[in-house]
Amino acid sequence: MNVVKIGVSDLKARPGDELEFKAQEKWSYLATATGNIPIVSPVRVGGTVTNTGKILLVKGQVATTLELTCDRCLEKYRYPIVAALEEEYAGAAAAQTVAGEEGEPVEVRPLEGDFIDLKPAVEEALILALPMKWLCREICRGLCPHCGQNLNEGQCQCDTRPVDPRLAVLGELLRKREGEN
Numbered sequence: 001m002n003v004v005k006i007g008v009s010d011l012k013a014r015p016g017d018e019l020e021f022k023a024q025e026k027w028s029y030l031a032t033a034t035g036n037i038p039i040v041s042p043v044r045v046g047g048t049v050t051n052t053g054k055i056l057l058v059k060g061q062v063a064t065t066l067e068l069t070c071d072r073c074l075e076k077y078r079y080p081i082v083a084a085l086e087e088e089y090a091g092a093a094a095a096q097t098v099a100g101e102e103g104e105p106v107e108v109r110p111l112e113g114d115f116i117d118l119k120p121a122v123e124e125a126l127i128l129a130l131p132m133k134w135l136c137r138e139i140c141r142g143l144c145p146h147c148g149q150n151l152n153e154g155q156c157q158c159d160t161r162p163v164d165p166r167l168a169v170l171g172e173l174l175r176k177r178e179g180e181n
């Protein structure tokens, strides 16, 4: 697995300057707290890095396609995902002196020498953009609780109609008679 890296040796020396970046890489999966999610198209990133004088500000976007598993029918499906990137980077020394507006510590990511390693930020942005519910389609009919048939592919033979108790008795009688014949 490669790493999305942006060379910033020139930019670091020029406060106020800006650098555009655009890259794509193949990642096989996105590691999350609950497991690895397969990634099925290149991870595309693009945006700008601005030298604000204090820090290097990255603003951009990441897009790719994940393979999720539907919560209801358990089928795999492709999920195109787009997430915004906004990150601050600084050398180790500078990172400690940068504080937020209200004194809140802002997370400033460390520079790796003359490079910004975008991978951790990209991974976090994708994880934050994951949907709450994983559904293969807006109205997934799920699996039959009785036989496990995928109801998106067709109705099963199970009788899932709510049964009127009086009819249930009748049905029972009919079944008995059928059994006798």
Ligand SMILES: [Zn+2]
Residues within 6 Å of the ligand: 070, 071, 072, 073, 074, 075, 135, 136, 137, 140, 141, 142
């Ligand atoms: Zn589904």
Ligand SMILES: [Zn+2]
Residues within 6 Å of the ligand: 144, 145, 146, 147, 148, 149, 156, 157, 158
């Ligand atoms: Zn069924």
